[in-house]
Amino acid sequence: MTEELLQRTAAPAEALAAAREHLLSLQHEQGWWKGELETNVTMDAEDLLLRRFLGILTKTETEQAARWIRSRQRADGTWAQFHGGPGDLSTTVEAYVALKLAGDDVDSEHMAAARAWILERGGIEATRVFTRIWLALFGEWSWDDLPAMPPELVLLPPWVPLNLADWGCWARQTIVPLTVVCTLRPRRDLGVGLAELHSGRRRRRKVPRLSCAGAFQVLDRALHSYQRRPLKGLREHAMRRAAEWIVARQEADGSWGGIQPPWVYSLLALHLLGYPLGHPVLRQGLAGLERFLVREETPEGTVRRLEACQSPVWDTVLSMQALRDAGLAADHPALRRAADFVLAEEIRVKGDWSVRRPDLAPGGWAFEFDNDGYPDIDDTAEVVLALNGVDHERPGAVRAAIDRGVRWMSGMQSADGGWGAFDADNTRELVNELPFCDFGAVIDPPSADVTAHVVEALCVLGRGEGEAVRRGVRWLLDHQEPDGSWFGRWGANHVYGTGAAVPALVRAGMRRDHLALRRAVRWLEVHQNEDGGWGEDLRSYDDPVWVGRGTSTASQTAWALLALLAVDLHDTDAVRRGVGFLAETQRPDGTWDEPQFTGTGFPGDFYINYHLYRLVFPVTALGRYEQARRGQSGGSG
Structure with a gap:
């Protein structure tokens, strides 16, 4: 093996080790992780x-x-x-x-x-x-x-x-x-x-x-x-x-x-x-x-x-999955403590979501420390994935929580086969026309990223043959953009949506040479930056010129890599350059600089810099890269 090749293979592994240790060091003694949510x-x-x-x-x-x-x-x-x-x-x-x-x-x-x-x-x-x-x-x-x-x-x-x-x-x-x-x-x-x-000019929309x-x-x-x-x-x-x-x-x-x-x-x-x-x-x-x-x-x-909000449940379950992908043992004390925290956060009471699903039993998770009325589907999908990867002292309690989460999450599928974030069938666009509603999204229709996360979770948990997954996959295929990407509702933007949809479709059993996946891979390859990373400016929500374009960031590079690695492209130039970008831009303390906002609150109106994204997603991507390079199966499930 040449010296150049040795350096190329060693750098990602070293970056992963440093990042994993840094992530572990951020865990609170009560088991959770929480990065600042900057707006x-x-x-x-x-x-x-x-x-x-x-x-x-x-x-x-x-x-x-x-x-x-x-x-x-x-x-x-x-x-x-x-x-x-x-x-x-x-x-x-x-x-x-x-x-x-x-x-x-x-x-x-x-x-x-x-x-x-x-x-x-x-x-x-x-x-x-x-x-x-x-x-x-x-x-x-x-x-x-x-x-x-x-x-x-x-x-x-x-x-x-x-x-x-x-x-x-x-x-x-x-x-x-x-x-x-x-x-x-x-x-x-x-x-x-x-x-x-006051300008003295009244603007009345005709x-x-x-x-x-x-x-x-x-x-x-x-x-x-x-x-x-x-x-x-x-x-x-x-x-x-x-x-x-x-x-x-x-x-x-x-x-x-x-x-x-x-x-x-x-x-x-x-x-x-x-x-x-x-x-x-x-x-x-x-x-x-x-x-x-x-x-x-x-x-x-x-x-x-x-902070406009806090995201401890979300940050914790993403960290748990990242650490499993990075090789942490399923029975590691850090993961067991995290699982204890997550289990205690389960919401077992009905909320406003039950107006549209009155017969559905509760059993989901919210984003925040204290939010007992509004569990969300995205968090629930990632929670059940994270819990599924932990060897816990109370396996029965973990399995029961997972089953309740899966049942609630499946029951929140909308009529068109997709999933929104908080409610089912929250698609009546009439409220958007109110003169009052000139800032932010006011309805919660299904999105590609949430739908993909649910499909992936159901497949990992052995529900891939069910009707819910079949309809979810159909929704994803129907909502692929003409250029091959997927729109990202809760993250910036098409890089996020594509980074979620591709792994979900692969988990659902789609052949890696399927046209939809080939088009997505091609879109990612075309939009890779010269430095090897990926970035998408938030202006892409308003101006299509920015779609897939922007300064490379650690989190967005990781999202792109997760899609490419899902279709078993770990030994391609695009992946090597993406992994190289992460290794080369890592800070001495094991994390990455990322002043850019890569989270979305309301497309076009409100955005978020999740301070933990710059660490947790690179750990996930580097971990899966190392697994693939060594011939191991990817994923945290």
């Missing part, structure tokens, strides 16, 4: 505005958050939704407001640059609805100029269009408290004015009167009229029912759904309904936010930022 500065700006509205904002909180917000400003004066992305108007307006609240001089260079850019893009008038709601809370926007959302929405039965079951779980938990806030229409003192951000959008504009005008003269008894009943609905969905940690939007709006709504800050519900809700705060020491002082 954009709207989380921090809105946290300051929430505390200002409630009268509890402190100087220290303001200064620490302002340092973080300033550090994220781009050279052109703007703030983006993701690292390297373009400036975003609403994000920039909210950041500017937060910094002005913190006392930044409006004539300072960074504030002047932001203000000029904001006015050039249309000012406050051109921001999204959610930003204007925050401004209306402080009298900087008129409630009359916001779309109407009556609380009577909470009373609609499931068979009526626009009922709560028509909304994605994250959207319904947000919209209910917002109907209360927008009905009560409060106004409190911000302490600073924002007149300089739509054909006989279109769906035109009909909803007519409906919005009617709802505004009703807002002024509601049926008193019905309105009072709706407000009471909304309050009950909100309180019933608070989690053990004080959050709502474990995510920022419904959390802050629920606190606002209950406060406006008369709940004092000392009430247990509000006290617990505000205290819970502390757990979501990240503080760091910098040369400028302490910075403080808020």
